[in-house]
Amino acid sequence: MQWKQLLSAKRWGYEARELNDQIDARSEFQRDYDRLIFSSPFRRLQNKTQVFPLPGSVFVHNRLTHSLEVASVGRSLGRLFYMMTKKKNPNVDIDIPFLQEVGNIVSAACLSHDLGNPAFGHSGEAAISSYFIHGDGNRYESLVTKEQWQDLIHFEGNANALRILTHPFNGKDDKGFALTYTSLAAIVKYPCRAIDGHVKGNHHRKKYGFFEGEKPVFDKIAIELGLQVDPANPEGYLRHPLVYLVEAADDICYNIIDLEDAHHLRILSYQEVEDLLMPLCMDDNLRDRLDGLKDTGSKVSLLRAKAINTLIHGCATVFTGKQDELLAGTFQSSLIDALDPALVDHMKRIEKLSIERIYNAPNVVQIEIAGFKVLNALLSEFLPAYLKTNKTIFDKKIVAMIPEQFHTSSDDVYSKIRSVLDFVSGMTDVYAVDLYRKIQGITIPSLD
Known part of the structure; x- marks a missing residue:
């Protein structure tokens, strides 16, 4: 792999567009950062658990403050790498034009690295996976391919982040966030499918980095940037160095x-x-x-x-x-x-x-247990109702609660499951608990 190809300002969905030569306040990679920080998925991170339950009288880190701090550290790491490299090679800016932007690229990728994580911290990922392994969701195994099933029983926030950034959600911009190819590649820690991941001792395949539905997306990114195909896995790649x-x-x-x-x-x-x-x-x-x-x-x-x-x-x-x-x-x-x-x-x-x-710690374990109960209950209501062909009145009312952006016109079962997971995994802790209580009849919505 070569830095000159790895660092690309080509933007997802706007591949044919020529870069603007006019003087601008921001580079293409700084634009990536700004698009993320002003986005609603990023704002929702403020109500998603990092480790400890969301604050009462003592304020601790949530996913948003964590992401901002990671972005700050990432910018410093990228900047130091550039300065060390330039000290060795004063002409590096000519040889590799975008190397000076590494700090901005890494910072943008850090900002989005947890964008796909569900509510309740890492236990939220485990809760979604558990629904398909041990819960009502295991009935769907025969309706999807074995590759797709691995996505469902190993829900991965990192792979979900790539989907959020590139998927053409209903009624939204069909180009997703339209980030640069390099910023997108820099968030994918394990560039392989679920069925090829979870390999002990292999740093590129410790988990996985893109869902089956997003494989063509990452293939396109990898080819553009010259990422090396993994010799041990022809369907995957070696990491982008950043x-x-x-x-x-x-x-x-x-x-x-x-x-x-x-x-x-x-x-x-x-x-x-x-x-x-x-x-x-x-x-x-x-x-x-x-x-x-x-x-x-x-x-x-x-x-x-x-x-x-x-x-x-x-x-x-x-x-x-x-x-x-x-x-x-x-x-x-x-x-x-x-x-x-x-x-x-x-x-x-x-x-x-x-x-x-x-x-x-007791309060950490308690929020994890609550997350399992809440997410399992939500999936048990929304998935069957959304997948049914002959919906009851109750099913229709449940489906009506799913925002239009998450609906799909596809009849494919996997696509429909993914649509519900997009909805549920995007919820904040507070919203998920509130919706759970209302659906279970524990609280009655106010008419105010």
């Missing part, structure tokens, strides 16, 4: 910032957080600065900032130094795992404690 920066930005943020939230919620003490983050902070004066602060929240914020800074510089250095492997598609780990062994050990220590103390 995916590694997007992945690193996400890894850095959730590993470090979950500790900050846990401290705010008094799940972890200040001393526990300091013990975890101090080894990542490469600052000889940090001890004096911490001792000068009385507020423990401010101390944690300082530790968080310093730890993130260390990891950003470390990952950017690895990414710049491993260019040959990244472009050849032979780099088989995350950037975090390729850092100095001492840093990797500290990150694994954080991960271990996070699993034990944070992700299994």
Whole structure:
């Protein structure tokens, strides 16, 4: 793979359009960022769980604040890579015209990386998958292909993000978000189908990155950008190199910032957080600065900032130094795992404690259980009603609740299932719970 081809300003749906030569305030990739940040799917992330339940008296991260922070870290990673590369090759802007835009590309991809995640955090993905494996949804297995069935029993938010960005939803722009090809490729962490994914030890196929219905979409993107076909999977591809920066930005943020939230919620003490983050902070004066602060929240914020800074510089250095492997598609780990062994050990220590103390905290488990109940109930109502040929009066009323944009004129069962999943997976936590209560008759809608 070659950077000159990998970095393309060609826009999805506007392939024949010539780039505008007039002076503009924004590059094509900055336009991608702006289109995302002003979009309704992005705004809805503010009411989707990141890890902890949506805030009461204590404000913690939701999907929106997480995405903004990941985008900020991603921009720094891309910018550092460009600066390091330019230092080695002062003529790089001539050789690779869009390399200076890498920070903007990665930032836009980071902004959209969680766009396809359903309500209730990662448990929402598991809840949708479980409906088809163990719930009423298993009746549909004989009505779809084996490839399509793998999509349903392994619902993947990353693949759903690509669909949201490119699918011609009913009544909407048939070009989707019309993002650049490179921004779209940079969000697909595992460029393969569900049936080809979930391969242990293979970084390109750990999960999957596009639904069966979006395979032609990604094929077109891959051909345009010159992505290498996966030698072990002719139906898939090797990652776009910028995916590694997007992945690193996400890894850095959730590993470090979950500790900050846990401290705010008094799940972890200040001393526990300091013990975890101090080894990542490469600052000889940090001890004096911490001792000068009385507020423990401010101390944690300082530790968080310093730890993130260390990891950003470390990952950017690895990414710049491993260019040959990244472009050849032979780099088989995350950037975090390729850092100095001492840093990797500290990150694994954080991960271990996070699993034990944070992700299994009572309020986190409670929201996951609630998510399973709510999403299962919604799918049990909407899917059968939408798929029925001879609908009852109740079925028609249920279907009428699905917004027009999610309807399909296709008679294909898979397409109809996908339409309902588009609707349900796009719901916020609050909307899903409210709709669940109304459909179950727990609350009666107000006439006000």
